[in-house]
Amino acid sequence: MWEIKMDLFPYAKKLETKLEHFNFYKASEILESFSFLNYYNKFLSYDNKNKLRNLMLDERSGWIRKEIYCHEIETYNNDYYKFCLKCFEEDSVSGVPYWHITHNLPGVTYCERHKCKLVVSNVLFNGKELVALSSQVKKSVPPLLSDKEExxxxxxxxxxxxxxxxxxxxxxxxxxxxxxxxxxxxxxxxxxxxxxxxxxxxxxxxxxxxxxxxxxxxxxxxxxxxxxxxxxxxxxxxxxxxxxxxxxxxxxxLDKSNLILTPFNSELLHKTCRCFDGIYIHNSSLRFRNKGLVGSYQCSSCGNAYNINSWDKKISVSYGSSFSEQVLELLFIEDLSISDICYKLNINVTELKNHLIFK
Incomplete structure (x- = not known):
């Protein structure tokens, strides 16, 4: 059976049982607060998120490595535990020093709190034996790279x-x-x-x-x-x-920059709304297929939703509530003609009439 490293330890239920007298966390809370679960599940599907959590709760360590990210869990983790010297000092004063999860996530070499380089211990990150962090732990300081690299x-x-x-x-x-x-x-x-x-x-x-x-x-x-x-x-x-x-x-x-220029050529751009100087999107599910771009996106201003197949240059539109308000305002308040409204909203006469009929 494969050894799973300490990041996804399958011992939460055992800890819950042993610490029950102290009114400690439940097994699910232990996974959320004291394992790497919140790191690995950010890009998993809903089903695989539940599968990962259940494998950890069911103490099936061998299946964790097999089912989730395959070899990548092991490959990009650390060989030895790392820690921050300043965190160690503070923890020693306030209580007991301990290994911080965020110091040992894949790719992490700095303490985000103190903005200082982490030191590497001599304690193996292998899940077989957990050694408490103390002054007895040997440490080594990784060499500094260039300023740009750091x-x-x-x-x-x-x-x-x-x-x-x-x-x-x-x-x-x-x-x-x-x-x-x-x-x-x-x-x-x-x-x-x-x-x-x-x-x-x-x-x-x-x-x-x-x-x-x-x-x-x-x-x-x-x-x-x-x-x-x-x-x-x-x-x-x-x-x-x-x-x-x-x-x-x-x-x-990312949520603030969720209005992004769409990668559409001019043949497709003229079929979309004119809410901005450029064409902007959100709620996008665009993807490549057969050297073309397919999927959907939505204008963040008028709410129009577009489905696109780039290779046949077709776009289908679902008009948003803001678009309907724009049409009514142009029609009854600004008293524009149908042709003027069509030009301003970049829509043909048939589509506008159909929209008004169904509304």
């Missing part, structure tokens, strides 16, 4: 900490990755310029950083491209964080 490592720690603590469903922003590539010039028509994207991604993350993170750049960006092209959400959280940083964004700001 800045990226700090960003990874910051974004990982936010991802772990947020209650928001981050996976809903994955369809917007297409627009990030469009804004950065990596879309040619409806096809990702993989050669250019891979080259820039590989240059952005140095070999030193990849060695620290234990990643292969080519593999990471290939998996990211596969995820974007197919709209698959289930990719290791570390890969998502690396892509978001590469795009110059932060997880906590």
């Amino acid at each position: 800045k990226i490592l700090k960003l990874i720690a910051e974004q990982t900490d936010y991802l772990f603590h947020t209650k928001e469903d981050i996976s809903k922003y994955i369809p917007l990755y297409i627009s990030y590539l469009y804004d950065m010039g990596y879309l040619n028509g409806f096809k990702i310029n993989e050669k250019k994207l891979k080259k820039h991604f590989n240059n952005f993350f140095s070999n030193n950083i990849c060695e620290v993170l234990n990643i292969e750049k080519e593999f990471v960006i290939s998996k990211i491209i596969e995820t974007i092209s197919s709209s698959i959400k289930e990719l290791h959280p570390l890969f998502h964080i690396l892509f978001i940083i590469f795009c110059g964004r932060k997880i906590e700001d």
Whole structure:
């Protein structure tokens, strides 16, 4: 049976039983507060989130590794526990020092609270034996990289900490990755310029950083491209964080930048609304298929929802409530003609008449 490392320990029910006298947490609460569950499940489907939680509660450690992210759970974790010297001092004064979850998440090399480099202990991160953090634990200080490289490592720690603590469903922003590539010039028509994207991604993350993170750049960006092209959400959280940083964004700001230029050519743009100088979207589920772009998106102003198949240049529209209000205002308050309304709202006469009849 596979050994699962301490990040997804399947011992919550045993802890609940042993600590029952002290009115401690329930098993489910232990998983939420003292395991990596909140990290790994951010990009899992609803069914797999429940499967992961149930496997941990049912103490089936071998199945955890087999079912969730396959080898990636083990590959990108640490070999040894890490800790922050300043946290250790503070914990020693206020109580008992302990291993912090956020110090040992994949890719983390900085303490987000104190903004300082973590030190590496000699305690193996293998799930077989848990050694308490104390002054007896030997430690080593990792060498500093260049200022640019350390800045990226700090960003990874910051974004990982936010991802772990947020209650928001981050996976809903994955369809917007297409627009990030469009804004950065990596879309040619409806096809990702993989050669250019891979080259820039590989240059952005140095070999030193990849060695620290234990990643292969080519593999990471290939998996990211596969995820974007197919709209698959289930990719290791570390890969998502690396892509978001590469795009110059932060997880906590994704909802604020949810109005993004759509990667549509001029033949499709003229069929959509004219609420902005450019065309903006939200609630997107756009994905690539057969070298075309398919899916749906919604205008954040008028509420119009569009379904698109790029290869046959067809768009079907579901008009929003704001659109209906615009039509009535133009018709009865501004007293515009049907043709003037059609021009202003970028809609043909037949569609407008049908909309008014059904309303």
